[in-house]
Amino acid sequence: MLWLTCPRCGRRPLEEFTFGGERRAVPVSITDPDERDFDEVWIFENPDGVTTERWFHAAGCRRWLTVRRDTSTDTVLEVVNDAPVWEPRSTLGSVLD
Amino acid sequence: MTEFIENLAPIRWHEPRSSYDVVIVGGGGHGLATAYYLATRHGITNVAVLEADYIASGNTGRNTTIIRANYGIPEAVRFYQHSLEMYQALEAETGAAILHQTKGIFWMAHTEMAMRTERARCLINTACGAKTVMVTPAELKEMVPQVDLTGAGRYPVLGASHHVEGATARHDRVAWAYAAGASQRGVHVVEHTPVTGLLRDGERVVGVETARGPITAGVVLSAVGGRVTRMAAHAGVRLPIRTHPLHAFVTNDYQQGFGPILASTELSCYVSQTERGQMLIGAEFDAQPSYSRQSSFAALRSYSHKMSRFLPFLRDLRILRTWAGICDISADYSPIMGATGVDGFLVTTGWGTWGFKAIPAGGEGMAELIATSRPPELIAPFGLDRFRRDHVLADQGSAGTR
Numbered sequence: 334m335l336w337l338t339c340p341r342c343g344r345r346p347l348e349e350f351t352f353g354g355e356r357r358a359v360p361v362s363i364t365d366p367d368e369r370d371f372d373e374v375w376i377f378e379n380p381d382g383v384t385t386e387r388w389f390h391a392a393g394c395r396r397w398l399t400v401r402r403d404t405s406t407d408t409v410l411e412v413v414n415d416a417p418v419w420e421p422r423s424t425l426g427s428v429l430d
Numbered sequence: 431m432t433e434f435i436e437n438l439a440p441i442r443w444h445e446p447r448s449s450y451d452v453v454i455v456g457g458g459g460h461g462l463a464t465a466y467y468l469a470t471r472h473g474i475t476n477v478a479v480l481e482a483d484y485i486a487s488g489n490t491g492r493n494t495t496i497i498r499a500n501y502g503i504p505e506a507v508r509f510y511q512h513s514l515e516m517y518q519a520l521e522a523e524t525g526a527a528i529l530h531q532t533k534g535i536f537w538m539a540h541t542e543m544a545m546r547t548e549r550a551r552c553l554i555n556t557a558c559g560a561k562t563v564m565v566t567p568a569e570l571k572e573m574v575p576q577v578d579l580t581g582a583g584r585y586p587v588l589g590a591s592h593h594v595e596g597a598t599a600r601h602d603r604v605a606w607a608y609a610a611g612a613s614q615r616g617v618h619v620v621e622h623t624p625v626t627g628l629l630r631d632g633e634r635v636v637g638v639e640t641a642r643g644p645i646t647a648g649v650v651l652s653a654v655g656g657r658v659t660r661m662a663a664h665a666g667v668r669l670p671i672r673t674h675p676l677h678a679f680v681t682n683d684y685q686q687g688f689g690p691i692l693a694s695t696e697l698s699c700y701v702s703q704t705e706r707g708q709m710l711i712g713a714e715f716d717a718q719p720s721y722s723r724q725s726s727f728a729a730l731r732s733y734s735h736k737m738s739r740f741l742p743f744l745r746d747l748r749i750l751r752t753w754a755g756i757c758d759i760s761a762d763y764s765p766i767m768g769a770t771g772v773d774g775f776l777v778t779t780g781w782g783t784w785g786f787k788a789i790p791a792g793g794e795g796m797a798e799l800i801a802t803s804r805p806p807e808l809i810a811p812f813g814l815d816r817f818r819r820d821h822v823l824a825d826q827g828s829a830g831t832r
Contacts, residue, residue, distance in 0.1 A: 334718070335728060348728060352717035375670040375761055375817045379659040381721050404673075407722035 334407045337400065340414035342393040353387030353397065355379075381405050439526070439606035441485075444618040446645055450478045452800055453638055453647035455625045455661060457481025458490035459601070459786060460778050461653030462608035463793020464800070465617045471794070472801035475616035478647075479609075480640060482624035486605035489655040492755035493786040494678050494712040495601045496691055496702065498535050499560040500593040501828040502551055505811040506764060507558035512808055513791030514560075514595055520790060526607035528599045529705055535596030535691040536570060538740070540585040544696050547827060548591040561594040574690055582739040585697065596691055598702055601786055608793070628664040628775070635665050635775040649800055651776045656721065656756035658779045665775045670761035670817055675722060676715040676783055676831065677729040677754045680708035681747035692740065698831050699736040701744075709747060711737050714831045715757055715783060725752040757782045764823035767796060768805050768813040776800065777814065783831045 338344045359372045378384070382405055388398045399413040452468065454461040457479045468474040481487070497517050499510035521528055539545045548564065555562035567579050567587050579587045613619045627639035629646060637646035654661045662669050684707055693700035699713035713733040716726070730752060738744040760766055760780030765788065767778045778796050781788065795809035805813065816822055 334720075335726065346728075355719070371818060372668065376668045377659075377670065377672045377719075377761075379669075379672050379719060381657060381660055381673075384719070386718070402718075404719055405721045407675075407720040407724065 334402070334409060337388060337398075337409060338412055339390050339393055339398065340412060341396065342390065345390070345393055349390060349392035351389040351391045353389050355384055355386045356399065383410065439610050440614065441606065441609045441619060442613040444613070444620060446478055446480070446618060446620045446623060446640070446642060448643070449646045450618070451476040451648045452478075452651065453645055453649070454479045454651045454653055455638060456488070456653035456655065457485040457605075457609070457619060457621065458488050458653060458655055459486065459605050459608065459789035460781065460792050460796070461651070462605055462612060462619070463789045464651060464653060464778070464796040465612040465619070466608040467794045467797035468800060469612050469615035469617050471797055474801055477612070478618040478620055478645065479612070480623045480625055480638065480645075481619070481621045484621050485609055485619065486602045489755040489757065489781070489785060490605050490789075491602045492678070492753055493601055493783075494700065494702065494710055495598045495786060496535070496700065497597040497599060497787040498593050499595070499787075500535065500537065500551055500555055500562050500591065501825055502554060503823055503825050504554060504558050505823055506825055506828065507555055507560050509791055509808050509812070510787060511558065511560045513788050514597070516790035516794070517597065517599060517787075520604070520607065524607040524611050526603060526610060528603045528607055530597060530599040532595060532597045533690050533702065535593040535693060536565070536574065536590040537593070538570070538587045538590045538692070538694045540581060540588060540694065540696050542588070545588050547695070548589065551591055551828070555593070563592050563594070565590050565592045574692060576688065576741050576743055577692065578740055578742050582742075585694070585739060587740075598691070600705070604786075604789060608789075625661070634773040647774075649774055649776060651778065651796065651800065653778050655779075655781060655785065656758055658758050658777070662770070662777065665770065665772045667770045667772055667775070667777075669766070669779065669814075671758045671766075671780055672719045673721055673756050674715040674718075674759050675720050675754045676712065676757050677725050677733070677752065678710065678712040679725075679730060679733070679749050679752040680704060680710050681744065682750050683707040684709050684743065684747060686743075693830060694736070694740065695827065695830070697736045699733060700830060701737050701741065708750060709744060713737075715759065721756050723754045723756060725754050759783070761817065762822040762824045763826040763829045765792070765812050766814050767792065767809045768799060770814055782829065784829055
């Protein structure tokens with residue numbers, strides 16, 4: 334994986350992005366609250382396959398992206414633009430905001 | 431590759447039986463060393479080491495071969511210092527030429543903060559039996575004449591810690607030495623036999639499912655590198671581990687010769703010279719987890735850029751060969767050895783980017799744990815239960831990577 338396609342900025346080299354970690358959830362099969370806390374803090378899903386994770390476009394639009402990636406081949410499957418895009422109504426508006 | 435090893439190292443190859451006392455999954459350094467010490471120290475030889483590919487095909491044959499004990503916490507310094515001393519005696523013990531060379535390691539500091547870290551490292555190392563001293567930039571220049579003390583104007587060298595006993599050894603030969611020693615004593619070393627699952631009897635693990643049929647075992651030890659999360663999941667064990675790729679490369683021959691190992695902790699990069707005269711360079715692992723062993727141009731560019739700041743002569747060399755390994759990085763940057771909470775299933779994992787130097791001590795410790803069911807003092811702090819007990823061994827600053 335050398336490139337990521339940012340929904341706002343287009344295809345950019347990976348160096349522009351900062352990795353934000355896997356977006357994971359504690360499995361529902363773990364019901365003990367202490368076990369859930371422990372899992373939340375220490376355990377990683379670390380899948381050998383498709384993972385969903387966060388990337389920050391640090392040297393671009395400075396927004397967070399959600400990316401689906403196959404870790405066994407290190408290829409990006411999908412980039413989800415989940416932050417609402419802020420569009421200025423006019424030039425004046427963008428200065429005042 | 432297998433044919434080459436078969437002809438070079440006196441390893442006896444066996445067909446797997448259907449049952450063993452101990453089955454070790456993973457024919458890398460840690461798996462083979464554990465088998466070797468089970469056979470030599472404890473007389474347990476009804477042991478199989480199952481390797482999915484050829485032995486040392488994983489991280490054992492992909493690291494940058496550095497042996498050091500300059501860690502930042504007492505438990506780690508004692509453990510790695512023991513391992514370093516075992517390496518020094520390994521050629522005499524096994525009779526195999528592992529090309530062990532004591533070179534000394536310099537860890538350069540570029541800020542006052544890093545100087546404080548290196549001074550603290552020297553104190554902890556001295557207190558725990560490792561030989562590490564501070565050197566001034568002038569002393570560093572005298573011992574490593576090629577170094578640019580200004581760091582190309584950007585990373586000035588304020589000082590360095592000198593780990594006197596730092597060494598290198600040929601990594602694949604270490605694995606072959608252990609494989610030969612173990613197999614000559616009756617241990618079965620079986621290549622090209624991937625383990626696809628674990629046999630369960632209720633909660634207990636009673637064997638492994640392989641591509642060549644099931645094998646039952648009294649104890650199963652996972653010495654898997656990289657893909658350990660999946661292996662542990664077969665036993666229902668969840669691990670605090672992420673798998674990151676780490677790249678390395680060698681340049682063409684540098685004829686003037688370069689004696690020591692040079693590293694910068696702040697930039698996380700290190701360089702040494704191989705016996706063939708090539709400059710061997712590695713640095714930090716990729717930020718995003720991945721199981722792909724593809725070298726990336728971005729990593730090569732970043733590593734070359736970092737290291738050529740300190741050694742300008744590197745700019746005249748060419749990259750000859752690149753490779754990558756997938757490292758099982760634990761949450762606190764220390765290894766995980768011992769029981770998992772599941773009967774009959776042990777792990778030696780979390781070796782991340784610091785596994786090669788620990789092969790003798792890790793193998794010896796795990797062998798004693800299997801033979802006596804009690805972890806020896808040196809490896810006891812590294813159990814998986816430390817996360818639950820809030821006794822984590824956070825030592826990222828000594829990993830030489832991040």
